[in-house]
Each structure stands twice: as structure tokens, then as C-alpha cells.
Amino acid sequence: MGNPRILAIPYPAQGHVIPLMELSHRLVHHGFSITFVNTDFNHKRVRDAFGNKVEGDGSIHLVSIPDGMEPGEDRNHFGKLTDGIMNVMPSELRKLLKKINGFEDDKISYVIADVNMGWALDIAAEFGIPGVAFWPASAFLLALLFSTNNLFDDQIIDENGTPINGEKTIQLSPNTPAMHPNNFLWTSLGDLATQKKVFELTEKNNKAVENVEWLICNTTFDLEPGAFSLIPEILPIGPLSATNKLEPLTGSFWPEDETSLKWLDQQQPGSVIYVAFGSFTVFDPTQFQELALGLELSNRPFLWVVRPDMTEGTQCEELYPKGFKTRVKNRGKMVGWAPQRAVLAHPSIACFISHCGWNSTVEGLSNGVPFLCWPYFADQFINETYICEIWKIGLGFKRDERKIISREEIKSKVEQLLKDESFKEKALKLKGLVLKSVDENGSSNRIFNNFIEWMKS
Incomplete structure (x- = not known):
């Protein structure tokens, strides 16, 4: 038996691939090996951007599955991308897991999936593989996505997620950002049909996440205490970018200009x-x-x-x-x-x-x-x-x-x-808090170590 092997699957967008790649590098330092699943389209972009750095030490193995879209189609169109993901990727992930776990030695022990790919957690459960939900953005945004039923009950949105009064700001709790409902995640992504698809996907993802033991998030208590009072089960292990030495493979889609x-x-x-x-x-x-x-x-x-x-x-x-x-x-x-x-x-x-x-x-x-x-x-x-x-x-x-x-x-x-010096002073103070949370005795680091122990047990 080699090191425990984890399958990691991000939502197919740059801002999701990079933090999951950062988490993957951290897990490699703790003796895990990673199978990192991009879409074919993004896999090619990462390989083109990084050339031979892609292979690294072999602990992160890049693989890919189709995203259900045609080669020339616009992947920034969230409606089409959501359709492609939902119609094609689940069966492709099943095929991949069957293929990997068909080889005796090196089976997948855990699946870490972006919350936006909640269906991958359902598939992990079908295979009897423990799933971990990873949220790459702020805890507050996740709290907002988990609050869709309350927003509906309070008549802030209708059943399609459309704001009933988009101009009036709302606040979920003190110390959290005030928002215009027109700027909710699903309302800012395009036309009504796209909004409806993304809103439905949010509801499905919320259900998929209910059954996982670990919901880890790329943030820290110190940055957003208000969000954690709303959803205490979110476990902050970040910011991941503050914990890593700069790895050669960042998961970027473009070549970085040195x-x-x-x-x-x-x-x-x-x-x-x-x-x-x-x-x-x-x-x-x-x-x-x-x-x-x-x-x-x-x-x-x-x-x-x-x-x-x-x-x-x-x-x-x-x-x-x-x-x-x-x-x-x-x-x-x-x-x-x-x-x-x-x-x-x-x-x-x-x-x-x-x-x-x-x-x-x-x-x-x-x-x-x-x-x-x-x-x-x-x-x-x-x-x-x-x-x-x-x-x-x-x-x-x-x-x-x-x-x-x-x-x-x-x-x-x-x-x-x-x-105005005060901006820089406050920024440096916040930097101190963030770095403290990821250092040896910090809150994010403690949670991360518990997470590692759970996976190794």
C-alpha cells in the first residue's frame, strides 16, 4: 500500500482550480498522493501553461474528463457550462473511478470536491468513498448559498431565485456584508434562464453537502467571524495561499510572465x-x-x-x-x-x-x-x-x-x-492576523491538522 490517494475535483474555473491545487500541494506534504481532475479543456490549458513543470514529483497526477461542451463554445457562458457539467461529467467521473479502483493497489481513498460540484460527492458515496466538500471562496458566500430557503420564506427572492426587490440592501447578520439581492451569486451571472439553472444547481449542491463529515473552507475565523456565527459547521483551513511555499505548478490557465x-x-x-x-x-x-x-x-x-x-x-x-x-x-x-x-x-x-x-x-x-x-x-x-x-x-x-x-x-x-496611511496600517494588522491563523498554533492550522489525522485514520 502506498500513500492514501485522493481524487480532487474543482469547479472548472480559474478561481476554483488554483485554491484546490494549493490544498493538493499541502496534502502532498503530508504524504498523500493526488489525482487532480480538470475538464479536458482546462487540462490542456494547464499543460500548455506549465509544460514540463506539470509532472513535478509525480505526487499530483493531472487527469481530465469532458465538460460536455463543444471545442469552440464559450465556457464563460454559465448556462451552457452548467448544462454540460450536469449532463456529461457525472457519468465520466463514474467511469474514471471504476477504472482507477479496478486496479488493486492504488485505490482512491477520498474524494475532495468543490461544493459547486456537489454531484461528485454523491458519486463518491455510491462508490463507498468518503467525500470532503471544499469551498474555495468566503465563508459568508457559502452562508448565503445555504440561506436560499430563508431568503424565499422572507420574500427576498422567488422560487427561481429572482429578487423581489433587488435595490433594497439586506444583511444576514451583524458584522457580515450588506448586499443588494441583484448582486447575489446566481443573479449576477447573466440572463434569467442562466440564473435559474445556477440557482437550481445551488439547491442541489446544498443537499449533497449535507451528508459529508468535513466541509472545509479557504478562509479563517479572524477574517469573517460573523459568517461563522451563521454556519458553524464550516471549518476554515485557510487562507491556503498564506500557507504554501510557492509551488511550480499553480494550476494557472495562462503562462506566468516571470x-x-x-x-x-x-x-x-x-x-x-x-x-x-x-x-x-x-x-x-x-x-x-x-x-x-x-x-x-x-x-x-x-x-x-x-x-x-x-x-x-x-x-x-x-x-x-x-x-x-x-x-x-x-x-x-x-x-x-x-x-x-x-x-x-x-x-x-x-x-x-x-x-x-x-x-x-x-x-x-x-x-x-x-x-x-x-x-x-x-x-x-x-x-x-x-x-x-x-x-x-x-x-x-x-x-x-x-x-x-x-x-x-x-x-x-x-x-x-x-x-492615507491608515489603509496600509489596517492592511498590515490584518496580514498579522491571517498569518497567525495559519502558523503552527493558529486556528486554521489546528483544524487542518485534525483533518489530516481524520484522513489518515
Whole structure:
């Protein structure tokens, strides 16, 4: 018998793959071997991005199953992706488990599944394999997803999850973010049909999670005590990004531009604006240009992650304002994708203009970096509320009458954030709390060690 073998299956999106990969690396350090199941589409992206680093020491074995979509279809369309996942992936996972557990020696001992893939926990149960639910985002978002029945009873949403009054803010309990129901996870993902599918999936996932012994979450008590008073059974073992040494295989879908770090080495401490919007955010051409001109107006060095697919319909290269690249060439650097954890840990970073995805949020927190918040969809509005109103380590942007964040607004918020020392002081204090929770006697580390003991027993 070798080390216990775990099958790990993330929801097929960048913000879900990375934290489960971080958890997988931690489990490898404790003697487990991991079979990491991406969709075929994402598996290819990870392999293309990492080349020979993919094989590593062999303790994380990357495999894939189809996602039920055609090669050219848009995987950012949540309705189609949800259909593909539900119609095709369950039978493919059954086939994979049969194949692996048909070989005598190295059977799967546990399945760790993203809560958004609750059906995988049901399949694990069919095979008699203990399942563990993993939640990669904030505990508060999970508390919200678990509260759908109460929201229905209180007439905040109807049976399809549609808000009855989307403009009125609600708060689930004190010390948790206030929200507009129009920004609930399922209401911010597109049209009504998509919303209905995602809402139904949420209800199914809630049921699947009821039967697992461990529901682990990529957060810590200190960051969101209010959320844990709502759902005490969530067990925080994070932030995972604060616990790991930087592993070569991060699970990123794009090649990471290592020249970012060499460039940062040449900048003054605490001088650089880091600008990155995760894997989904899309800008229209006007907004893209205003952002470029705002960074130019700020008159500070900046490192800007410009994904190849970041603008609607047009290549970003064609959208930079005329002469922009020449004017900023001595203080601005644009890259396709950055090794973000290493960037945020770099002493030259002053602040982070972010879409406020949970991974970016905890990576910034773990390094004491203040934020300028530019949420796009899903839980990013909740995380913005945490950053600006609860933790007070950042500011949001105001949109003008065109619904655009103007260059002047960008310049003015950068100045306001960096002039006021209190943002950096609070961010450093929060960094201390986060790092304490993952160190040897910290609450997240204790829970993680109990989890390891349970799996080894």
C-alpha cells in the first residue's frame, strides 16, 4: 500500500482550480498522493501553461474528463457550462473511478470536491468513498448559498431565485456584508434562464453537502467571524495561499510572465500599482482606454495584467490609446498573466487595483496590500464590501453617467488611498492576523491538522 490517494475535483474555473491545487500541494506534504481532475479543456490549458513543470514529483497526477461542451463554445457562458457539467461529467467521473479502483493497489481513498460540484460527492458515496466538500471562496458566500430557503420564506427572492426587490440592501447578520439581492451569486451571472439553472444547481449542491463529515473552507475565523456565527459547521483551513511555499505548478490557465518580478526588483519599495482583474472580467473598449489613461495620469509605476481575452471583440493591442505605450514605457509594464502571489509579496507593491475575487482578496490580505476595488460579478461585490466597509483596507470606484470609471476617478482614488496611511496600517494588522491563523498554533492550522489525522485514520 502506498500513500492514501485522493481524487480532487474543482469547479472548472480559474478561481476554483488554483485554491484546490494549493490544498493538493499541502496534502502532498503530508504524504498523500493526488489525482487532480480538470475538464479536458482546462487540462490542456494547464499543460500548455506549465509544460514540463506539470509532472513535478509525480505526487499530483493531472487527469481530465469532458465538460460536455463543444471545442469552440464559450465556457464563460454559465448556462451552457452548467448544462454540460450536469449532463456529461457525472457519468465520466463514474467511469474514471471504476477504472482507477479496478486496479488493486492504488485505490482512491477520498474524494475532495468543490461544493459547486456537489454531484461528485454523491458519486463518491455510491462508490463507498468518503467525500470532503471544499469551498474555495468566503465563508459568508457559502452562508448565503445555504440561506436560499430563508431568503424565499422572507420574500427576498422567488422560487427561481429572482429578487423581489433587488435595490433594497439586506444583511444576514451583524458584522457580515450588506448586499443588494441583484448582486447575489446566481443573479449576477447573466440572463434569467442562466440564473435559474445556477440557482437550481445551488439547491442541489446544498443537499449533497449535507451528508459529508468535513466541509472545509479557504478562509479563517479572524477574517469573517460573523459568517461563522451563521454556519458553524464550516471549518476554515485557510487562507491556503498564506500557507504554501510557492509551488511550480499553480494550476494557472495562462503562462506566468516571470519578467514581472525582475521588473519589480528595479522599482522603489512601496511605489508600484498592481492592476489585475482575474480570469473572467471583460472590458468594453472605452473602459479599457480610460483605465490605461488613468494609470498614465497617476504618474506612478504600474504593473498591469492584460489578458489576451480581456476586451470585447477586439484584441487589446489595438485598443491602447494612441502613443500610450511610448509615453509610459519607462514606468509601466503590461503582461498577459503574472505570478500573482509572488508579485503581491514583492516589497515594491503599493496597492492592488483588483476585481476582488476571493483568491486575489486573500493573496492581497496575506501580504498587507491595500486595495482599490473594481468588482465585475458573482461574489466580488461581497468581497468589495468586506474590503471597504468591514476591514477598511481599501476604496471603491464611482462610475460616471456613462457607467464608466473615468481616468480622473482612477487618479483621484489612487492618490486618496496612498496618501492615507491608515489603509496600509489596517492592511498590515490584518496580514498579522491571517498569518497567525495559519502558523503552527493558529486556528486554521489546528483544524487542518485534525483533518489530516481524520484522513489518515
